Amino acid sequence: MTLMKRNPWTLFDEFNRVFPSVLTDDDSRVVGSNWSPAVDIKEEEGRFVIHADIPGVAPEDIDISMEQGVLTIKGERKHESEEEKEGYHRIEREYGSFMRRFALPENVEADQITASSKDGVVELILPKAEKKAEPTRIKIV
């Protein structure tokens, strides 16, 4: 069969291999944001620890929220100064809004989440919610 000369899927495999941080299958990237930071998510016994590379963004421009088991990290990278509009020879950095969303596999204590930022890396600590000892029984009357 000569209809399909090249198999485009090998290209996508190649793409996934070369750009592991650009395309992931966790479905958390939201269309509409200009860029999305790379993250590491680790599950420990009593908590989740998330590290996100968000260079060049001030902590006050990062918004973290938790709703119904979904963690959202969003914000905006702004240009450092208004005058810096000309004279560019190379622009690889992305400016504007970013967003990532993650559905966490277990419940966390939303009001116990802490976040800190150092050298462009944001660290989030999300303590897991204590498991209920007994499942609630609902009586049928």
Add this chain to the structure above:
Amino acid sequence: MAKLRENLDRAWSQVQSGWNNLVSKASDALTRFSSSGNEQDEDARTLMRLSPDWGLLAAEVRETEKEVRVRLEVPGMNPDDLDVQVHGKLLSIAGEKQVQRESDEGRYHVTECAYGSFARQIPLPSEVDASATRAEYHKGVLLLHLPKLEKARVRRIPIKNG
């Protein structure tokens, strides 16, 4: 059938041109990270093994009248671990992003951040005085001020009114 083939070919060439555009835009920033093998503990070794071998170190080069300003996104670095060199009109930045965190045993669900040693070369638009280079590191972004050599500066010639 010929029509179908023509359409498929056209669709495919569009995918290809999009891909080429993406590669040309990102490939310079795409930087190889390799393990130096001196990870402190088991967790760091695990993360190093799972983390991608390639990371995007996005750069920005801007030329003003007097200097070349280079920004490079290198989050989570210790500035002491960065090595900056200038060879003529080529800037080399090498460094190591180490896994430095206190952690307990656990399992990684997502590992997208790259760790390890890297080196990146960035061509400069003009010759600079490497000895007068000033470097800053804020919020994970390295900012280099590279003063242009006197001869490389654009001279503006004022026109006198006759």
